[in-house]
Amino acid sequence: MKRTTLGRVLALPAAAALTFGLVACGSANEQGDNTGGSGEGSGLSGTISGAGASSQEAAQQAWQAGFIGQNPDVTVNYDPIGSGGGREQFVSGGSDFGGTDAYLDDEELAKAKERCGELVEIPTYVSPIAVIFKLDGVDQLNLKPATIAKIFNQQITKWNDPAIAADNPGVQLPDTAITPVNRSDESGTTENFVEYLKATAAADWPHEVSGDWPVQGGEAAQGTSGVVQAVSNGNGTIGYADASQAGELSTAKVGVGDQFVEYSPEAAAAVLDVSKRHEGRGQYSYAYDLARDTTEAGTYPIVLVSYGIACANYDNAEKAELVKSYFNYIISAEGQKASADAAGSAPISDQLRQQIKPAVDAISAAG
Amino acid sequence: MPPSTDRPRAQKVPLRPGDRIFSGASTGAGVLILVVLAGVAAFLIVEAWPSLTAPAEDIPGGEGVAVYVWPLLFGTLISAIFALLIASPLAVAIALFVTYYSPRRIAQVLGYLIDLLAAVPSIIYGLWGFTVLAPLTVEPANWLSENLGFIPLFAGPPSATGRTMLVAIIVLAVMILPIITAVVREAFRQTPRLHEEASLALGATRWEMIRMAALPFGRSSIVGASMLGLGRALGETMAVAIVLSVSGGVTFNLISSANPSTIAANIALQFPESSGIAVNTLIASGLVLFAITLAVNMAARAVINRRKEFSGAN
């Protein structure tokens, strides 16, 4: 008992100190950042943090990687806490920029203008939502909007239903029960998908539009990866998910007008060009009411449009400069290609880029 | 039990500054805990208040807080209770096995293994339930609904992916199994050796010894440990969020894909995209969960208090 404690007690803090000693060195890929960066360093430095839609996370990672590659002294953080949280944090000043699957509502817009002067709100991430399914022996399906609505509303319960068969001549449809899979978490993907159903098949889709799945009794899974996994695990399953994550699963062609359109980045981005800008929200706000019911050939109307939000006026000149360059990178052809490669998004068209460029350039610290 | 020093005489001794500081610090630490807990409760109530007073139409679902929380509460209770029903007998069996049946050397290793499993992060159990366990249950679920469909629990229609309440219950049971086992094992270890040996000497078989010496001694610990496990199962968040397919109202049906969510999982799933009154509603559901845990703990305490304290301090 006598000669016990001191030495042994000291051992614990020593072990702790050792742990913290390790902390001093950074990770291998960050050691050489300052010296190894490209010579043409832009002179930008600092940290900006954003938060918002989880749908953008993969894209944000690609943008960060590209942007940091050009500006080695910059750190960009993006916290995929969700659109709602992202908007709330942005308008309350908790983050430097935000990402959101739905544009700000009027109340949020008013608060944002209080913080920012003008709100910069631009579509940065356009992602087609694919209708994915797994059905043994079938890998191609044509589905009309009304049929999709009935399937997800559990009115069509068998794969060999006449409504499905009518659009798919020559396909051997089995007598398997349909298991529709939806997101269990509230999400922009759900909201956009439901909005599409409501716009194109209102008669068969009596539910309200929200980020929460309205139909009870289906299979529900968390997150895009959960839905994809659930659809893959079953047979006779059908779900909706970001097209980039569909992987090996079959995707349905969707009825637009009299045709059936397979999703593709171009077809998805085309929707923005036929959609109307939501007026009266300020000169730098490019919020779109998507033309879900378009009959234009070659458009794929089930898309998720996610916005980047920033202030036109920041208190801090360094922040303003960083956010402006970051957003400029995001909408550049290079940035859009990076996100297309990493997240499977649809690059925005040149025409749209021309339109929203002035909004990004307006970001400044004046005021 | 506090040491039974001779109180009246101790009071005559003048309090040394060291004593005063030390007892002050330790009292302070105890009070700090009360303050933190009060803080948690106050935070929950303040944040939940707007949803309790808001008109029913503003609450998600449009029918008020009670209607919103009830299915969640039901899902929480049914999953936790069934998980407990599975886990606690198994845990007692494991504890018995480790304490009385397995060779000593193996028992040590097993004890270590069980402690380790108590600390495996819940997200791992969730991923395991989703990717490994769920697909395995599809066929048994089909069989259950075909042959035992008259029992409401197995009414079906069975889920095509296996992400059912049944799987959530099993995952929860597996998660709380090590926790309950650890406590029960500790209790069995403290069974007075003399009782055990006396009953064996009187010719009792091993089971009779366990039934007459070990189990009565450990009964309150078993109840206490089960309550601890129940509390953990009630509050489990990530594993349920990942495993369970949530899309239905109140149902006893364990093998369909339409299941009520649980409170904790629902908070995790809805919180990121919620704003305004919806957040308040979620926190109100958290308050309900807090109240249930409180009740469970009170029950457990009541049971444990019935047992006399055994401690080295006489």
Place this chain on the structure above:
Amino acid sequence: MPTPTTSKSPESDLYTPLSGVPLTAGQLPRGAAPLTLLVVALAAVGFWQFADWSVAACAVLGALVYTLLIYTWSRIVEGSRKATDRFVTAVVTCAFLLALLPLVSVVVTVLSNGLARFDTEFFSYSMRGIVGEGGGAYHAIMGTLIITALATLISVPVGLLTAIYLVEYGRGKLAKAITFFVDVMTGIPSIVAGLFAYALFALIFGPGVRMGIMGAVALSVLMIPVVVRSTEEMLKLVPNELREASYALAVPKWRTITKVVLPTALAGIATGVTLAIARVIGETAPLLITVGITSSDNFNPFDGRMATLSVFSYYEYVNPGVPPQFSLDRAWAAALTLIIIVMVLNLIARLISRLFAPKTRG
């Protein structure tokens, strides 16, 4: 472990009935139980291999058959008391083995999925500027260690002092209240702890604040009760004679506690603390809300977002890039790392127990 003494070979006259009651009963041959188990297990494996049944079904069936077999046999040869004993032994053993199945399955799953990315890059790289393949979790490992260390720094003094209060000082209503509410605190759902820490810091620093220390506070709320409970148990085990001997030598109470009571209980306390750490290190939900995530190194817990293994693993799984496999591999590898950290902590706890164990106890 007391072992029942086996009866010596009975002498012949013991078989003669004493007023109709035989003094000994028949016994199953030695090794009857293990042998039966072996035979049944082999049969079950055979079923699994050739009859194409699922593993679980075979295991359950095997367990049932074994239990029935040994019970009936024993009942016929040994009588009902012994049979019940054998029956319980079989049930307990089978239950133990059955319960082990899912636990083993969890470990195997994590190992088989996690080993894919268990390479040096994973342990030396952060995710800064990484798209798709590669990258690592160095930043997350460090973040987890820092935040957990901070949580420990907060919880251990508070928990230890509270336990000392409860055992050495506490009397009356306050002590009762603290004991009860510590129990209540063990039941706080982790996500509620996270919400609480977030609300607390948002009150001081404004909304949207994210700091490592917030996570540490949230984890402390979960950790303190565990520390209190285990420390309390250990302090209670310190024999009262030691305290009295110390008082008798006119040692003040606080010196008695620090010099006699705590050292005696130190081994148990260290184990309890380590288990408490293990309990919180894998928490996801509270860290998700309070600490957020970053892809770069940030080792300053008072400034901005940090990465932690559990949150890292969660996001890599929930929001994978294209193709998803790289992210999923990273998620499993992070989970495996977490388990290994917990395992090492447990080993350290054992080591400490052994090092500090007072020599007084055999």
